[in-house]
Amino acid sequence: MHEASIAQSILDIVLETALKNGARTVRVVNLLVGKISAVDNSALTTAFDVIKEGTIADSAILNIENIPIVGKCNDCGNLDEYEEYFFQCKKCRSFNVELISGEELSIKDIEVD
Amino acid sequence: MKTVEVKKGILERNQENADLLRSIFYQNRIFVMNLVSSPGSGKTSLLEKVLPIVKENYNILVIEGDLQTENDAERVRKTGVEAIQINTGGACHLEAVNILKVLKGYDLTKIDCIIIENVGNLVCPSSFDLGEDLKVLLISTTEGEDKPIKYPSMVRVSSVLVVNKLDLIPYVNFDVEKAITYAIGVNNKLEIFKTSCFTGEGIEEFAVWLKSKIEDKKL
Structure with a gap:
């Protein structure tokens, strides 16, 4: 459950940015979270909801955009989306796949x- | 309502601390390895076998991360290598700030290599850079051979895979080559070692590799 630690880092950056921009209330926090980044959306939201209380972000909603895994094969150039965490080129079967x-x-x- | 652009990495603060550590390690020419695995894969056992070989030529410091107890640090100290124990309390991973704290005021000038044995966990430590040169990931034959594709984020950030407990292969249903293929499918840049801390198989090879990494850092 490292999501608590990640939630704290999010809150720190959000409050700092809000303060710098003279905001009174934070409504929405838009996150980009890659599918292979080992972060669970619901655990992160639960942790954020606990620690945001009493701050100007206490009504803020975490809006998590999960980014799909896209890999490019360095051998044949094939660009593909990967649902499974096994990056073997679907065209030429090479393992020389770089994640974009x-x-x-x-x-x-x-x-x- | 207005939108304020942030465009910042969430783990920026940890990254700043890790960058600071990396520059300290660079100045002192210290090779740093972050050792990760599930609980019980044999991280400490591997160190108990490898340290006696490597300490003959180099000064090593081990930093042990566990929720509780000083047990692992004590096991390392029995090999004659200095060890610092970090007890995280409940935290499931080490962060760069933990390493900064324990190294504060520590004389690093005589150290050639720091080995950080992370908390046994295949998920959380993958997100936190500790300023290391590389992560070494251990999996053992008593785990499922599909561990690499079940915990891909850790495989992605690791540079070396050690398949440990080879001596147990006759008793467990673990296909070593399949496990390695899964791992390569997640990260094709992995360097692979196969070891048994019980029979000593592969230990010398790993020790030789570690020595060469320590030497490379001095260049």
């Missing part, structure tokens, strides 16, 4: 009043 997306763990923006 799916490992994100970032805050895109926040919506504030």
Whole structure:
């Protein structure tokens, strides 16, 4: 359950950004979370909901956009989405697949009043 | 309502601490390895076998991460290598700040290698950079051979895979080559070792590899 630690990091960045921009209330926090980043959406939301209390983000909603895993084969150039965590090129069977997306763990923006 | 762009990595603070550690390790030419696995795969046992070989030529410091007890640090100390124990209390992983704290005021000038034995957990430690040169991932033959595809994030961030407890293969249903293929399917850059801390198989190879990494860092 490292989501508690991740939730704390999110809250720190959100509050700092809100303060810098003179916001009174944080309404929405938009996150980009890659499917292979080992973060569980519901655990993260639960943790965030607990720690946000008493801050200007206490009514903020975590909006998590899960980014699919897309890999590019460095041998044949094939670009494909991977549902399974096994990155063997679906065309030429090579393991030389580089992930283009799916490992994100970032805050895109926040919506504030 | 207005939208404020943030565009920041969530683990930015940990990353800053990890970058600071990495620069300290670089200045002191210390090779740092972050050892990760599930609980009970044999991280400490591997160290008990490898440390006596490597300590002949190099000064090593081991940092042990566990929720509770000093047991692993004591096992390491019996090999004659210095060990610092971090008890995380309840936390399931080490963060860069934990390492910064225990190394504060510590004389690193004589150290050649730091081995951080992370909390036994195949999920959470994958997200937290500790300033290491590389992560070494252990899986053992008493686990399922599909561990690499069940816990892909850890495989992605690791540079080395050690398949441990080879001596138990006659008694367990574990296909080593299948496990390695799964791991390569998740991360094709993995370097692979196969070991048994019971028979000593593969230990020398791993020790030789570790020594070469320590040497490379001095260049």
